[in-house]
Amino acid sequence: MGKRRKPSPPSRARLAVLTTAVAGGAVFAAGSAHAEPTPTxxxxxxxxxxxxxxxxxxxxxxxxxxxxxxxxxxxxxxxxxxxxxxxxxxxxxxxxxxxxxxxxxxxxxxxxxxxxxxxxxxxxxxxxxxxxxxxxxxxxxxxxxxxxxxxxxxxxxxxxxxxxxxxxxxxxxxxxxxxxxxxxxxxxxxxxxKLSAADRARINAQESAEKAKAAAQQAAAADRASRSADRPAADGPAAPTSGRAADIVKFAYAQLGKPYGWSRTGPDSFDCSGLTGAAYRAAGVKISRISQDQWNDGPRIARGDLQPGDLVFFYDDIHHVGIYIGDGKMIHAPRTGKNIEVLPIAAMPYMGAVRPA
Incomplete structure (x- = not known):
């Protein structure tokens, strides 16, 4: 048998290449080991x-x-x-x-x-x-x-x-x-x-506060509806005390705190147009099922002429609707995960109002 030759040591250039490759691999491995950053x-x-x-x-x-x-x-x-x-x-x-x-x-x-x-x-x-x-x-x-x-x-x-x-x-x-x-x-x-536990807790606390606020608004609905029309409420003009508009607003107040339910028309949950349709039915008026059709259920009302009970619409495609209650505010069913609430109409892209006959 011939003698086995001892391998020659690598050159400096080869050592540099190997060192770079190993270092790069280590960096890649370290980077791939890190989890995706938690979204804000x-x-x-x-x-x-x-x-x-x-x-x-x-x-x-x-x-x-x-x-x-x-x-x-x-x-x-x-x-x-x-x-x-x-x-x-x-x-x-x-x-x-x-x-x-x-x-x-x-x-x-x-x-x-x-x-x-x-x-x-x-x-x-x-x-x-x-x-x-x-x-x-x-x-x-x-x-x-x-x-x-x-x-x-x-x-x-x-x-x-x-x-x-x-x-x-x-x-x-x-x-x-x-x-x-x-x-x-x-x-x-x-x-x-994907949120951190702290952020999820913050959101849950915010939703709990919103539910408590909605419950307080619902408890005050009967008192608000019974006030005199010439005696303003704490947050603005009182709702009408008689007639169709009073029935619409009273019904809307009674739903505060109930959950949004998509494609629901009550009585336990509502989507936006389901709530408005139910409120008008409570006043003996039938309107269309969806917001885009409700937009055509009555004459247009200028923003300065809004009265409690009017329908207020939002977004370019009229996909959201609420019930105006006075003082620049409405009652609406917002979205999945939230409850029926009072909200300023300025909080969303306002498109106009309608007063169904």
Missing amino acids: LASVKEQVDKLNEEAEQSVERYNGFQAKQQTLQADANRIQDKVARGQEAMNELRTRLGAVAGEQYRTNGIDPGVQLMLDSDPAAYLERAAAQNQVVEGQTALLKQARDEQRRLDQDRAEAAATLAQLDSVGAALGEEKKQVQSRLAQAQALLN
Whole structure:
């Protein structure tokens, strides 16, 4: 066996390269070992607020699809009932024609017109029978009635099919919008979960203070509603004491402290337009389901002419609405995770007001 050669030591240049590589690897390993920096409360709040606003936009779209779905379902039920009644009428006419055919068979044989009506599509009968001059005078009215009934039945069936197809489309859109709401709310919660324990405690304390404030406002609602209109309340003009506006405002005050619930119209939770709709129903007035439609439920009111009970709207796309209570304030259902509260209308991008009739 030959002698094993002792390896020569590395050169200075090679040592430098190896040292740099090892050092770089150590730095990389150290960097990868560090956890992501904890997000600041301000940055999380900004992102959560944005996600909640987007969720509220989706909620109003969801409400719109849901209202349309309910309307279409009612239409479909009505048309299907009409189809069922038409089919019953058609069956009765066919029975009568069958009796005519039976009588003719016992006498002189079945009239070709009656036989054709019983054996083929009534809609095609008239043209064929007219061309062949096969309708005898005694059966003309009955055959014409059957043809007209069949034509109405076909039209109703076509209308029912179109309505059901539209209902399926709206149902798919409703499901997709629900996913969007849930996704944004889940993202917002995931961001909150990244906060430090101290920041989460700070947020919880803030929410507890807001709930206590809302509970105090709710307790004072009866007292506020009973004050004289010419005696101002501690925070501004008193609410109206009688009439429709008083009923709207009184209802709104009674909901303070209840949780926001997306696509809810009460009685335990509300979204923004669900609250306004319920308040107006309490006063005997029906308004639309979603904020964008409520925007068209009455004449526009200038900001300087606002009165308690008016609807106040926010953001360019009118996706938020509240009930004006005077002194530049409103009662509204804010967003998921918060409760119905009193808030200055200047706190959000104000778009205008409406006073439904």
